[in-house]
Amino acid sequence: MLERLEAIHKRYEELSRLLCDPDVLNDAGKLREVSKEQAALEEQNRAYLEYRDVVRQLSEAREMLADKLDEEMRELVKEEVNALTARKEELEERIKILLLPKDPHDDKNVIVEIRGAAGGEEAALFAADLFRMYTRYAERQGWKVELMEANATGLGGFKEVVFSIVGRGAYSRLKYESGAHRVQRVPETESGGRIHTSTATVAVLPEAEEIEVEIHEKDLRIDTFCSSGPGGQSVNTTKSAVRITHLPTGIVVSCQDEKSQNTNKDKALRILRARLFDLKRQEEMAKRADARRSAVGTGDRSERIRTYNFPQSRVTDHRIGLTIHKLNQVLDGELQEIIDALILHEQTELLKRQQEAASPTS
Missing domain, CATH: 3.30.70.1660 (Alpha-Beta Plaits)
Incomplete structure (x- = not known):
């Protein structure tokens, strides 16, 4: 556990240096990538630094007990040792949680x-x-x-x-x-x-981001129609509503809440991309279902x-x-x-x- 924490701390420090590098600061994509990775390690790094500090204080307190102390001071140091020991155990449990495999999404x-x-x-x-x-x-x-x-x-x-x-x-x-x-x-x-x-x-x-799910125009059938309100009541006389059919999977998405056809199309593509991304994830989970059981249900x-x-x-x-x-x-x-x-x-x-x-x- 300590080896993993030390490696995380070193990587965190390395990322801090990179965030001061002019080459990184001038590259928006790289800056976003480095900042995101550092933010993901923030809590683990903070817990490690506190754990390291508590271990140091506990070692110093135990060394003091080995010295000749008057009774009052000895009792105070014993109380400090007990408190630090309890805090060390709390941090160990917390760190175990922080080191659990994280869902990448x-x-x-x-x-x-x-x-x-x-x-x-x-x-x-x-x-x-x-x-x-x-x-x-x-x-x-x-x-x-x-x-x-x-x-x-x-x-x-x-x-x-x-x-x-x-x-x-x-x-x-x-x-x-x-x-x-x-x-x-x-x-x-x-x-x-x-x-x-x-x-x-x-x-x-x-x-999903665009780079995570690639959608080809040839795989889409895009239909436009007039949007309507509850019970078929017409609310728009222009063809602003959009229906997108993803031909390879048969997934159909429609959007009509916006007055702009382009805005409706953009929203429909976002929903389609999320559904395709989820379909891909579900297929991957099915392949390793025995190894990865969900602790709180399948999400079905x-x-x-x-x-x-x-x-x-x-x-x-x-x-x-x-x-x-x-x-x-x-x-x-x-x-x-x-x-x-x-x-x-x-x-x-x-x-x-x-x-x-x-x-x-x-």
Whole structure:
């Protein structure tokens, strides 16, 4: 562990020197690359420096105990040794977490797709609730939300809504949200007061850069049409809406929320690029499924991951058995407790597997 930390520290120092190099400063691409790598090592380097300092202080305190000290001073030094020992153990546990294999996509922005599933209009209304929940969570994190495409219903729900979230580490925190979300409540359209169960699916895709997914014009069929509002109501008489079909995969993306055809096309290409990138990732994960089991589920949209129960004000995440009774706060974007629990669970599982892999077989 210490050898890895020392190597990280040396690389961090090297990157700091590079950030002062005129050749790097004058090359925007290189500067961005070096800055990004250094930022990724920041927390590990800081933990290592603190750990090294605590080890030094602990060694000095133990040396003092070997000297002839009066009783009062000896007790003070013993207290310091105990405190430093406890801090050293805390740092060791933290460093183990920091050294776990990192998802290379964690720092990416995301494109989120929410679709009403079982439950008709009530499912569409729940999809709108989820859209607001993630929008409010993003605001709390200081992230930017951009609506990409929306297929609204007459009652204010969404058959489908697609939006991007731009912010450092967005994927690292939102990737656990992919799957089927279930709501249990009395719908506004229910006159008999019966509780209905509806579902909406969420897909969180890391947004791919152009260099990561190459899209050839010959592989695309681009259609333009007039955009329309709920129920087929015409809202635009010009052909500003764009539908892109990726011929090799059959993936279809359409965007009509903007008045500009070029803007709609750019948004559709961003969504297409994210879906192709996700398709590639899913294929790679399938190839090594035995070696890489997800600690908190597969991320499959059909997998039921969470239930929102209105009568009991309860939110239950089925993957880790977590239940909290503050549904209104969660739907208002207070997702931190749930996401932190999911991250901790995954880290614990990864540590367990590392220890199992490192232990000698009988």
